[in-house]
Amino acid sequence: MKITVIQERTNSAQIVSFKGKIVKELLWQLKINSETVLVVRNNEVIIEDELLCDADQIKLLSVVSGG
């Protein structure tokens, strides 16, 4: 499936080919530590075991301060 990933920290968007099922696997694939982001889909925060669907658009909000 294809997932659009928007990263707040880098202010960038990318379309990711994803063979897994859940958020946790997507973060593994992107080599992102789940401690450092909040995952938002359709303006709702979702947790790591949430199932993803083809054409989902998710936003990764940085937990770490920028100062």
Next chain:
Amino acid sequence: MNCLNCDQKSVIVLQHGALCKIHFINYFEDKVFKTISKYNLIDKNDKLCVAASGGKDSLTVLYLTKKYLEFRNISMDTLFALAIDEGIEHYRAKTLVDLRKFCEEHTITLYVVEAKQEFNYTLDEAFPIINKGTKKKPCNICGVWRRYLLNKYARKYGATKVITGHNLDDEAQAIIMNMFKANTDLAAHLGPITGVQEHKLFAQRVKPLYFCTEKETRLYSLLKGFQVEFIECPYSNQGLRSYIQTMLNDAEQNYKGIKQGIINSFLAILPLLKEQATEEREEVRSCTQCSEPAHQEICNACKIKNSLAAV
């Protein structure tokens, strides 16, 4: 996965279970209020200065301090926010926009102190002079200026306590940094209430978010709808703290509760560290130039000021 307390979808998975939006907000606020009560961080006779930048931590602690005062029927006149504008182009001005808007919405008095007014230089202007010939970033100057201005103006506006937005991650990083560098004296200044001794020249600093992780704090600020735009300081330090931050997040991902464990272990030995630091403490003097607290004849802020004046 549903919330452990109801059938709503969860927004976070904690060590004790998953929580939905409402139960997470209740859990977070309860934790902060218990921290304030347990360590007596706020007394009804205090005048409170919240050190604010406009980021998620300071907006959260500002909001919850106000809520705590309302909960305890303490007058709002005891509360104000204080922001330090170091003079970092394309950074601080943006966070101050969020902070001003927040303070207006919540009717909280805000004072903004500019480094330029106090030292005649912005941080952008000062650090190429002070750090000339080195590859050092301006963080060494920024730290001295911020501590100096915060303490000076908090006292000037009558504060008996300075409330900061330091969270559990900040504290765990500081504990490990001090351990790695064998700074046991500095470690003694950590904890929910900072410092080793009370002194008339120091406004005591307290940390209501002490037991809240950075992730919990960002989630709370998001769920409460606080306007927090992610802006990275152009001088953002990539040094030891950043290394330890990554190390602790990697450990936490694999072994949940590591950061909390560091805090709990530290709190168990903190009384011993404070006792030792009290026995060995240096006398706090008054700077001969500005009368602010100093460990030597001249405080660090005046040393920087003198270096700039000599140019």
